[in-house]
Amino acid sequence: MTSLCRKKDPRQKFSPTNCSFLRSMSEDSPTAYLKIPRIYLKKCREKYEKELSKDIHLKLPCGTEWKVEVTEHKGHFWFEKGWEDFFKFYSLQSNGSIDFQYEGNSRFKVKIYDKSKIEIDYPIKSTDMQENGVNDHSPLARPQQPQKKKEATSSGGETDLSANKDEGGKSSTTQRSRKPTTKVPMRMDSSATGGEVTAFQKANEFKSRNPSCFLVTMHSSYIKGHMLWLSTEISKNMLTNLSKNSGNVSLRVSEGSTRRYWAVEMKYDIERARFRLQSGWNKFVQGNKLNAGDVCGFMLIDKIELLFEVNIFRRTEVATSSPGIDEDDVDDKDDRGLHDTNDDYAANENTHRSFKKVLQKSAINHCLWLCSRFSQKHLSNNPSNAELHVPGRTTTWHVGLKYEVGRKRAKFQSGWTKFVRDNNLKIEDECVFVLTDENTFSFVVIVAAKSTLQPDIDDANDNIKDDEDSKNEVDDDTSDEDYSDDEGDDYGVDNAHNDEEEDEDEDIEYSSPQQLHKRKRLSSSTKSSIKDVGASTSTGQFLKQRPGVPRNFHPITVTGNDIALQRAKAFKDVKPHSDVPRSMNPMMARGKNKALWRAQHFHSVEPYFVHAMHHRDVLAPFLELPFDFAKKHLDKRPSHVKLQGSNGEPWSVKFYFADELAGFQDGWIEFVHGLNLKEDDVCAFELIDDTKFIFDVHVYRNT
DNA sequence: TGCGTTCATGCCGTGATGCT
DNA sequence: AGCATCACGGCATGAACGCA
Numbered sequence: 001m002t003s004l005c006r007k008k009d010p011r012q013k014f015s016p017t018n019c020s021f022l023r024s025m026s027e028d029s030p031t032a033y034l035k036i037p038r039i040y041l042k043k044c045r046e047k048y049e050k051e052l053s054k055d056i057h058l059k060l061p062c063g064t065e066w067k068v069e070v071t072e073h074k075g076h077f078w079f080e081k082g083w084e085d086f087f088k089f090y091s092l093q094s095n096g097s098i099d100f101q102y103e104g105n106s107r108f109k110v111k112i113y114d115k116s117k118i119e120i121d122y123p124i125k126s127t128d129m130q131e132n133g134v135n136d137h138s139p140l141a142r143p144q145q146p147q148k149k150k151e152a153t154s155s156g157g158e159t160d161l162s163a164n165k166d167e168g169g170k171s172s173t174t175q176r177s178r179k180p181t182t183k184v185p186m187r188m189d190s191s192a193t194g195g196e197v198t199a200f201q202k203a204n205e206f207k208s209r210n211p212s213c214f215l216v217t218m219h220s221s222y223i224k225g226h227m228l229w230l231s232t233e234i235s236k237n238m239l240t241n242l243s244k245n246s247g248n249v250s251l252r253v254s255e256g257s258t259r260r261y262w263a264v265e266m267k268y269d270i271e272r273a274r275f276r277l278q279s280g281w282n283k284f285v286q287g288n289k290l291n292a293g294d295v296c297g298f299m300l301i302d303k304i305e306l307l308f309e310v311n312i313f314r315r316t317e318v319a320t321s322s323p324g325i326d327e328d329d330v331d332d333k334d335d336r337g338l339h340d341t342n343d344d345y346a347a348n349e350n351t352h353r354s355f356k357k358v359l360q361k362s363a364i365n366h367c368l369w370l371c372s373r374f375s376q377k378h379l380s381n382n383p384s385n386a387e388l389h390v391p392g393r394t395t396t397w398h399v400g401l402k403y404e405v406g407r408k409r410a411k412f413q414s415g416w417t418k419f420v421r422d423n424n425l426k427i428e429d430e431c432v433f434v435l436t437d438e439n440t441f442s443f444v445v446i447v448a449a450k451s452t453l454q455p456d457i458d459d460a461n462d463n464i465k466d467d468e469d470s471k472n473e474v475d476d477d478t479s480d481e482d483y484s485d486d487e488g489d490d491y492g493v494d495n496a497h498n499d500e501e502e503d504e505d506e507d508i509e510y511s512s513p514q515q516l517h518k519r520k521r522l523s524s525s526t527k528s529s530i531k532d533v534g535a536s537t538s539t540g541q542f543l544k545q546r547p548g549v550p551r552n553f554h555p556i557t558v559t560g561n562d563i564a565l566q567r568a569k570a571f572k573d574v575k576p577h578s579d580v581p582r583s584m585n586p587m588m589a590r591g592k593n594k595a596l597w598r599a600q601h602f603h604s605v606e607p608y609f610v611h612a613m614h615h616r617d618v619l620a621p622f623l624e625l626p627f628d629f630a631k632k633h634l635d636k637r638p639s640h641v642k643l644q645g646s647n648g649e650p651w652s653v654k655f656y657f658a659d660e661l662a663g664f665q666d667g668w669i670e671f672v673h674g675l676n677l678k679e680d681d682v683c684a685f686e687l688i689d690d691t692k693f694i695f696d697v698h699v700y701r702n703t
Numbered sequence: 704t705g706c707g708t709t710c711a712t713g714c715c716g717t718g719a720t721g722c723t
Numbered sequence: 724a725g726c727a728t729c730a731c732g733g734c735a736t737g738a739a740c741g742c743a
Binding site: 413418 | 735736737738
């Protein structure tokens with residue numbers, strides 16, 4: 001909105017004295033690096049007539065200074081070495097923003113804002129951290145002056161902080177100097193059963209070693225509710241110990257070398273003479289996966305800073321799994337383990353109606369307009385709901401399907417944003433929607449990031465090359481620095497940031513209307529180069545994962561990767577020339593597979609893999625390969641491979657190779673149709689020429 | 704035709720307070 | 724001491740419309 005106004009604003013601009021840029025962070029912002037906008041660097045250069053040195057200093061309002069290394073690649077500059085420590089220390093993944101103000105001499109003044117755009121209280125690295133050489137591996141500078149600030153207060157979010165686990169002694173010492181605070185609440189005894197006894201016993205043992213701590217058993221109301229009431233006795237002791245009776249307290253949970261902090265609001269209810277922990281408590285519960293019956297030992301570390309070390313004693317062994325594991329991940333795995341992914345698909349093999357969408361901002365935030373040709377052809381009877389399935393995930397997303405009769409177009413609306421969230425879709429991600437059942441309007445959605453940001457420069461190069469192969473029209477204007485941070489050359493380098501780049505675009509101030517128009521032209525031409533593919537199999541390049549982004553940032557990637565790993569693992573476990581097909585596609589274990597039986601006898605001295613066609617393999621325009629095979633035999637990453645059927649007719653198929661994921665894409669579905677492959681057919685892919693990447697494909701029909 | 708924006712509406716999370 | 728209820732604010736959603 002503001003950016004829109006800015007773009008259209010023809011008025012003269014006042015250029016501020018200092019060069020600043022604002023970077024928004026999201027939960028999936030990469031932790032390891034941060035790109036500096038080129039246009040910003042240009043401004044700095046103009047103003048200070050100096051290049052950035054390799055080491056830059058980030059100076060915080062609290063006086064702390066961090067040293068971060070800047071790396072350059074193809075004219076792009078990145079905060080890299082040391083950035084991750086900075087990122088984690090200030091919990092920047094919690095949807096905050098950072099304001100960088102260049103002071104010259106490679107020094108930046110940095111201000112950090114939380115998600116509500118309020119400047120945070122800056123956590124101070126504790127003395128012991130410094131003394132013990134925490135982060136010695138990084139070019140982190142010591143805080144220049146200790147400040148009396150809270151350890152963490154970033155809007156209730158947690159902070160991951162790598163630190164040596166050595167504070168126990170110090171903490172204990174601190175504790176011992178204080179008088180014991182409380183007894184164990186009675187309820188704990190009475191309600192303790194089973195695993196809770198264990199938790200309680202452990203907690204009690206802990207308390208006997210740390211008499212100043214107080215224990216609280218988690219009741220369902222603490223878990224489900226949004227606050228924790230402390231007993232009057234605890235409260236009474238707290239009241240005498242604490243410097244104030246309300247404010248933000250920091251709860252710290254240490255695990256191994258990791259420390260996590262939560263900011264929780266604590267209030268004293270005078271009427272009830274009790275403290276309660278409220279705002280932020282919920283996040284603490286969720287972040288630590290607390291369950292009813294778990295016991296928390298609160299140890300007051302600093303009565304001025306209101307810092308508590310919290311030791312969690314799990315009621316059950318299951319619950320003792322380390323905090324911080326994403327619930328979704330766990331669920332996902334469980335689901336996969338319990339269900340046959342086959343159930344995800346409606347059986348209508350003959351239908352292959354697909355369209356591709358490149359997700360734009362509105363699609364991420366609001367709704368997704370379907371390809372109109374597709375809508376007219378398949379949705380004109382005005383369905384109200386659709387089902388979305390993602391390969392490898394058992395969840396079905398039900399989305400509202402609204403057909404606008406007047407404009408003959410349809411959109412996914414209610415539930416769509418949930419799908420976006422659940423699958424962590426980003427701007428510029430591409431989705432191929434394959435309509436598998438016209439009765440229920442079931443779609444299989446194949447999702448892929450357009451391309452990737454890569455911390456590994458070599459990989460980046462590869463991807464740049466890959467992208468260039470298919471998107472020359474997009475990449476043709478990389479020389480213009482003024483807007484080089486947009487869809488142009490960043491396709492290859494920075495697309496994990498596309499959403500961020502979007503933001504970055506918003507933040508760029510155009511010095512002239514011409515510049516703006518030029519940029520807009522490029523933008524629109526870029527967009528026009530990405531067409532919907534209705535009812536067609538030529539899906540363009542779409543299956544590109546995000547190698548540079550941690551896998552857990554992308555649920556779909558994780559899932560796909562899990563399957564790939566599963567297959568690859570099984571592939572690896574099978575002895576060569578055994579009777580078991582080398583492709584251990586989990587979907588193969590469904591019986592009734594005559595083809596499989598016949599394929600077992602396939603053997604070759606050439607590298608090969610055997611793959612049973614799953615429903616999606618003959619429906620979706622891609623085939624995922626056993627990654628180990630691809631890694632071993634296709635590590636030169638050819639852009640295309642040739643598949644030869646029994647009649648010797650070659651089919652050129654685009655090959656993709658990304659982070660732990662490899663497969664065939666463009667041309668694959670044509671090959672499927674050409675050979676009339678059906679579900680449960682089995683193919684042996686024999687690599688007969690590893691220089692020209694030619695496969696002989698031996699097909700074993702199931703019928 | 705595709706995409707973006709605005710706005711009204713309803714839902715839900717959160718915090719405060721009351722009741723048992 | 725624990726639980727229930729209510730009010731409020733923020734956010735998601737859906738519809739309509741504008742722009743290119």
